[in-house]
Amino acid sequence: MSTLPVEAIRVLADRHPKPSSLKFQYGTAGFRTLGNSLDSVMFRVGILAGLRSKKLDGKTIGVMVTASHNPEADNGVKLVDPRGEMLEAAWEGHATVLANAPSTDAFLEALEGFVKAAKIDLSKPSKVVYARDTRPSGPALVAALEDGFKALNVDARNAGVTTTPILHYLVRSINTKGTKDAYGEDSEEGYINKISTAFKKLVAGKPASPPLIIDCANGVGAKAAAEFAKVLGDALPITLVNTDTTTPGVLNHQCGADFVKTQQKLPPSLASHLKPGQRACSLDGDADRLMYFYLDERGQFHMLDGDKIAALVAAFIVELVKAAGLEEKVRVGIVQTAYANGGSTKYLTERLPVKCVPTGVKHLHHAAEHYDVGVYFEANGHGTVLFSPETQRILAEHQPSTPAQSTAITHLINIVQVINQTVGDALSDMLLVEVVLAHKSYNGYEWDSLYEDLPNRLVKVVVPDRTIFKTEDAERRLVSPPGLQARIDDLVRKYASGRAFVRPSGTEDVVRVYAEARVRAQADELAFRVAGIVYDETGADPTQRPAEFL
Structure with a gap:
């Protein structure tokens, strides 16, 4: 049995000391904080990734250096397990412990204890593939990794x-x-060819789509989007905006998927590009989130978020499964969180099974795996479609009895190729949306008209201790503090189509209050009244009491 190369680790670890004042936490998105604080974390993650590979018999582990939709000064790192999925949850805790060891000696001690407890055979090989986004802090952090x-x-x-x-x-x-x-094929070129070839097959014979404007958030998605634009050519005319990956400070600044979702307005840089009736979409800084939007004939902005994407895509897949004569064999389901708009949940429930799970990609992905075809999208635009291995086998082997069935099966097989089943992928999801729009001959307005979003409002209340808030029913109901949920229920009953829930943030001492109602003013009022109850109940910071226009 090999032993840890303690001296080699010690020499290099001393070059990457942990800042004494900081505590790091590995969460759903990995480690995230200011880029200039992450040097020691990167070094230790490099070792952890190697150990993860050894634990899994030398399978290749991924490491991604990114802070996604966050401001440019932030950075982060996350590990990717062998099937392209997120790091096994149990290892998140190990990552946190190793990252917080205060000194080289303490780190080595924690490392040896971990290797022993996890029964890692150090004689096994270790393989890792790693990448970074365009943040200026990336090269230095990769050097530490x-x-x-x-x-x-x-x-x-x-x-x-x-x-x-x-x-x-x-x-x-x-x-x-x-x-x-x-x-x-394990290359960027292989990725682009796989997806674009399937896309071209799916839109063959359909009328040419009008040009699509893509806001690349001045991030790394600009590079891949430019490659897609080249390969797709006339199959999908693309106009790229916000492609500056070198000017400091522009990444995700007043552009990108998170800006569109939180501000619910057009990125200023698109004002001169977008004409009434034309559709556009925004990627985030690392291209794993997608927001669509369009201007109506009056120039009014309309957002098509993750809920709208889920509804469009899921309903189309259900239609294809029926057309293929496979509805008895292939069960399509959709997974949402409590943040999904009530309008989308109602529309989808009439068409297919809908399951609600706690917030966070890992919960959505895991629940989607229980369906033959599982669709999940967070309202923020992160999502994908999972086809089970058995479903893919059925599609490959099923003998259609009519030409219509044959066409539908071929479409489903190509959709499997267009979708990146490992993770939410803005560019892959975008091409899937474009396939559905081409098949249904929808413009943005017709897509938007599938159902009407209920007006909603999200506010946050700063609290002394978020840990007193405990939830159940996929975070839709509070069980603690006692009596608080009953007061919220009494309030919600007074509003037409009212719905509200309170959940603690996973990262900061705030609780988030989400409310919906049939009328915009009532959704706002309900959110602030629920926030007021939380404030009164918990003795929250009086300077942070939710204002009327938070």
Whole structure:
């Protein structure tokens, strides 16, 4: 049995000391904080990734250096497991413990304890593929990560500057290479060719789509979007906006998917590009979130968020499954969180099974795996479609009895290729949306008209201790503090189509209050009245009492 190369680790660890004042936490999005605070974390993650690979018999692990939709000064790092999925939840705690060891000696001690407890065979090989987004802090953080690889003698492949979904794709492609589950050629070019070839087949013979404007958030998605634009050509005319990846301060600034979702307005930089009736979409900084929008004939902005994307895509897949004669064999389901708009839940419930789970991609992804075809999208535009291995086998082997069935099965097989099943992928999801719009001959207005969003409002209340708030029923009801939910229920009953819930933030001492009602003014009023109850109940910070226009 090999032992840890303690001296090699010590020498390199001393170059990356942990800042004494900071505490790090590995969450759903990995480690996230200011880029200039992450040097020690990166080094330790390099070692952790190598150990994860050894634990899994030398399978390739992914490491992505990104802070996604966050401001440019932030950065972060997350690990990707062999099938392109998120790091196993149990290892999040181990990552947190190792990142917070206060000194090199304490880190080495924690490392040896962890190797022993996790029964990691150090003689196994370790392989990692890693990438980063376009943040200025990226190169220095990657250098620290590489020191971690060096300390453990990890066989590491640098995938360079690329999107988060491409890194996830590479991880699964590398690990399935040469098997019956081969996912694709393990290169950025392989990713683009796989998706674009299937897209072209799906829109063949359909009237040409009007040009699509893509807001690239001045992030790494600009690079991949430009490649898609080249390969797709006339199959989908694309106009790229916000593609500046070198000017400091512009990443995600007044543009991108998060800006569109939170501000509910057009990025200022698109004002001169978008004409009434034309559709556009925004990626986020690492291209794993997608928001669509359009201007109506009066120039009014309309947002088509993750709920609208889920409704469009899920209903189309259900239609294809029926047209293929497979509704008895292939069960399509959709997974939402409490933040999904009530209008979308009503529309979808009439068409297919809908399950609600706690907030967070890992909960959505896990629940979607229980369906033959599982669709999940968060309202923020992060989502994908999962086709189970058994469903893919059925599609490959089913003998259609009519030409219409044959066409529908072929479409489903190509949709499997268009979708990046490893993670939410803005560009892959965008092409799936474009397929549905082409097949249904919908413009933005017709898509938007599938159902009407209920007006909603999200406010936050700063509280002394968020841990006193405990929820159940997929975070839709409070069980603690006692009596608070009953007061919220009494209030909600007074509003037409009223709905409200309170949940603690996972990252800061605030609770979030979400409210819906049939009329905008009532949704606002309900949100502030529920926030007022929370404030009164908990003795929240009086300077932070929710104002009428938070």
